[in-house]
Amino acid sequence: MGSVPAALPDGDPAPADGALPAPALAGLGGTPLGIYVHVPFCRVRCGYCDFNTYTVPELGLHGASIDTYAEAALAELDLAARVLGPEAPPVSTVFVGGGTPTILRSADLVRIVSGIRQRFGLLPDAEVTTEANPDSVTPESLVELAAGGFTRVSLGMQSAVPHVLRTLERTHDPANVTRAVAAARAAGLQVSLDLIYGTPGESVEDWRHSLDAAIDLAPDHVSAYALVVEDGTKLAARVRRGDLPAPDDDDEADKYEIADEALTATGFGWYEVSNWARSRDAWCRHNMGYWTGANWWGVGPGAHSHVGGVRWWNVKHPNAYAARLASGRSPAQARETLDDEQRYDERVLLGSRVVDGLPVEQLCERGRQAVAGLVADGLVQGAPVARAGRLVLTRRGRLLADTVVHRLLAP
Template sequence: MPGALPEGEPSPTTGELPAEATATLGERPFGVYVHVPFCSVRCGYCDFNTYTLAELGDGRVPGASTATFADAALAELDLAARVLGPDAPTVDTVFVGGGTPTLLAWQDLVRVLDGIGTRWGLSPGAEVTTEANPDSVTLESLQGLRAGGFTRVSLGMQSAVPHVLRTLDRTHDPENVVRAVVAARDSGLDVSLDLIYGTPGESLADWRTSLDAAVALRPDHVSAYALVVEEGTKLAAQVRRGDVPAPEDDDEAAKYELADELLTAAGFGWYEVSSWARGPQFRCRHNVGYWGGGDWWGVGPGAHSHVGGVRWWNVKHPVAYADRLAAGASPAAAREILTTEQRHDEEVLLGVRLVDGLPVDRLDRAGRTAVAGLVAEGLVDGRVALAQRRVRLTRQGRLLADTVVRRLLGVG
């Protein structure tokens, strides 16, 4: 089941933000995230805020329907426009995630995108992405999305090996990935593929098979994530019972190194620890906005937002979300106003994950002192640290990114 929301202070029912938060709008990239919480089945490893249609009464409960989701999202966009006011910037990026956004009719996804454009406008060349399962799209739906303003599709490939997909409870046939990529290309969309490594029972040869299959499809972007066993999931219960083995750090490290080796050889460059792109123009600009401390409004049940150092998150259940909006209230469950220390810690945490690295002068004294030791241990690129005064991780450093961050923050 979905994980719990974080704790925070009460959020105003109007959604109002402190004046100091909105005063700097436009100084940073501004994006919109739309969370579509519906899935056809729940994958055993997933603790995202998602619900199957059967869990929601097959759409018979008001507010818990794929047919009415777009209306609720548009109502939240109305609230967002009131909160941010007439001086809000145009939108640089839109990312529709989930869940499986493409369980909605493509016309509804376009209607939500049109709603974003009507309220704020889209910047020239705006990046507009939707996630999709390979078996949830057709040539017609992808053509409709492209004609409606979407520029990019991120397909949940996960693996090309049937037994790995079964362990993950993924329902698609690997051939569906091929068909979806071809259809996306024919529609004029940029293509990203998401992969997962470290699944119980996945050998290094299995992982190589998935990487080779992904590279052969010539996507513009690849994300590869280590499997994490989240509490409360089916997979966690299986591991606890001993039905399947827990992922092993050494195995996942070997698979990360193989991914970096093969993707680099195929012409992809890493730009974030888990992300590779065929060129800078194909980096996921929406995610770069997150990592760079940008502003975004998160629409949908459980969606998180950040504007000017204020972070808030919506109630999780689709019915509660729709009910609040129908009553004219903000769907926010709670919020936090980040302290200077928290903002610094996040800047370090996220900045060092990027290929551009983190300027050394953004570190405090303890962090600057730690850099030399990290260079000596081969975790930070010494040439970049010396010549550019930036902290950039080596491949080994990427494997131990959390350790590097703790050292730079003086807590490890």
């Protein structure tokens, strides 16, 4: 969770100094603040990936590089501290995503976290996560990350089946997942595993094997996402040529239900449509900030930010990003100010996906009128509506979450 798509939206011009309008800053001190750091480097680009990432040969020799990236990130943190000012609260969550963040030296990742602490402060119980490929960490690097303030590592397992990994063009050895989890545990880090289901050629038995392998590693948290074939990727080209079949919606729905059954039976509970954890303490609090309307500043090429209803996004290319910061300018490419209707729509879209549910009283009249029908159709649990006035999805509702949102927002 947290990675940056390659395509950026259109928007209004962003000021060169990054300044935000006064209304956006008005409630800053009373709202949790997260920092997302996008590390846009990979050794190899996976065939299914459309995130804003680059291999070293694609970047050339000028501008951003693996060796200089920490300096550029610290420069954007300086800008963030100036823009948010002294009213900014201590940071409650940090999430370093990519790309492959652990392609950077551990010392550089620790420098970035130290830079956040120096500029904003970190809450004593701050959650500090890095994504990692299983073959990009060592026992030594994980100990260094834990000593430097990281509390959690999210490992891109994706599958335990070699032929599925080959189709995804994932290069890690499945055995490295076991070693990485053991090393993270020894370092005192919480562990999350990311899985993908619906890869062309993946059987139900393959998916069950991957789930069993993940559960046997006893992680604190599991994310499971349906494969989406994104335009412009190598996987999309292979599907278009007929070399691989497109993912099947019914197959993906079956695999979601299998995942929910297997995870629930072994002590995990869903807390967002695609995320399960062993306890509430193991929820990804950074992502909960996205889903519940918190503020966050996104550092890095293509990273998105949101503060007080203003959303902006940085230029995509690492070299353009580094050049803007070096010249004293904000790396923001464009921004938008959400109006009341947009903020309401997002609250319904995101709030309905989490297990705590969406307060029915926050729905407009047409939304409240839709709730009874959603309960009758088995998409929303009846008891939370009756007892607590909260809209919580059933398993079927999670599979049809977009339909639920459409009905809540329909005129």
